[in-house]
Amino acid sequence: MNFLQATRRVMQLAVVGAALSSPLPAMAATPAAVAAATELVKATGAAALFNTLVPGVIEQSKILFLQQNPGLAGDLNEIAAKMRTELAPRLNELYAEVGKIYAEQFSEQELKELTIFFSSPVGKKYVNEQSVVVNASLKFAQEWANKLSDEVTPKMREELKKKGHAL
DSSP, rough: OOHHHHHHHHHHHHHHHHHHHHOOOOOOOHHHHHHHHHHHHTTTHHHHTTTTHHHHHHHHHHHHHHHHHHHHHHHHHHHHHHHHHHGGHHHHHHHHHHHHHHHHHHHHHHHHHHHHHHSSSSHHHHHHHHHHHHHHHHHHHHHHHHHHHHHHHHHHHHHHHHHTTTO
């Protein structure tokens, strides 16, 4: 999975997560809840998606320099490899913050229950099939919206004509 695919997957998870959760007042994120949330992030597969972010950012910077001077390729490859190793631990910052976000919306017990679900066979299937469902749903929604537009536009034109607008 490349950086763009991973970024799209993260966004899909965010969209589905937003659709499935109701707006709740933020709760205090206890250390135990953040730890439980971090486990949930791993169980949902989101942690694996975040793993492509550091290499992706490094690759984007590398491309920027290569566009300016293609002769830098050898040195940039060496620097990029070193930076991937050096910056890999920074992902823990991301996991902690994402865990905190979850812990502000769910209780520690809810987070543990969600982790149990996502660790179960049906939860794992949900994680594996989610991108297929989200992609198909988004495609259908776009097609549906296009058909609705084909219906709305002529009706709007008709109503505007009734009000004396020449179209």
